[in-house]
Amino acid sequence: MKTLLQLNTIFLSMIMEAIPFILLGVIVSGLIQTFVTERWIAKVMPRNRFLSTLVGCGVGVFFPACECGIVPITRRLLGKGVPLHAGIAFMLTGPIINPIVLFATFMAFGNSWRMALIRAGAAIVVAFITAIVISYLFPQLPFRTSPGAGMQEAAAALEPAATPAAKPPLRTQLLGVMTHSIEEFFSVGKYLVLGALIAAAMQTYIPTASLIHLGSNVVTSSLVMIVMAFVMSLCSEADAFIASSFQGSFSIGAISAFLVFGPMIDIKNTLMLLGVFKGKFVVTLIALVATLTLLVSLLVGRLFG
DSSP states (O other), rough: OOHHHHHHHHHHHHHHHHHHHHHHHHHHHHHHHHOOOOHHHHHOOSSHHHHHHHHHHGGGGGGOOOOHHHHHHHHHHHTTTTTTHHHHHHHHHHHHHSSHHHHHHHHHTSHHHHHHHHHHHHHHHHHHHHHHHHHHSSSOBBBSSSTTTHHHHHTTTOOOOOOOSGGGOHHHHHHHHHHHHHHHHHHHHHHHHHHHHHHHHHHHOOOHHHHHHHHSSSHHHHHHHHHHHHHHHOTTTTHHHHHHTTTTSOOOHHHHHHHHHHHOOOHHHHHHHHHBHHHHHHHHHHHHHHHHHHHHHOOOOOHHH
């Protein structure tokens, strides 16, 4: 009975923590769908693969979204014509480099910017390399299905037309934003609930102490922290406070692995990714992020340990 109550508490806390960011994510997605045109994206996005990936890595500064809300925004950007590499770079860095997360990391580690900057730098390196590799492995968008055919038809009437006279009134456009946001919320929400339930069960029935015991050297300690980040599925606004509690048990490199991998890949957003992208793409993405996070954490350990 006690374990069921613990599971229920963790599950509800995850849902309550994630819902505001899901709502923010689907509203931003609706705004992109209604007000951002393919022509505008083509104008502002660099054609060079590496430059556009760098732009994708930096855009997250302007989006206060955690990993729960980043998937619908990314899906909509890709559907609007953002290159896959730029979209993936944004999806991976957005939950880490936004000002709210960086300030929370600053606070969690004793009002010091050191770990916040290490976290941001490591995230950009992992995301940039992952996105570039993905762009060569998947030349076509790896959506499970065409992204919202029904919604696209509805939105077609709301897209700004070639001439200003044909532009629908603002009230109609805002109605389109809300309609899209509601559909997107229910589309993503079911994966959030299932992912939170699985994550809560794993936290309840897998003793954290047994994982910590495995972290006996620099490699296994980083691997343990990567697994813990995946299992705990913390919101990126709160994970720094948990990570700071491990300072006495793990090296700075292992802690950086926890802070980088968790916001990029956890149980909740893995299920969301599987709802949007093909399984092969999701497996490749997770493998790349895990491998690069491990390597970067070892480098962080050597430079700052």
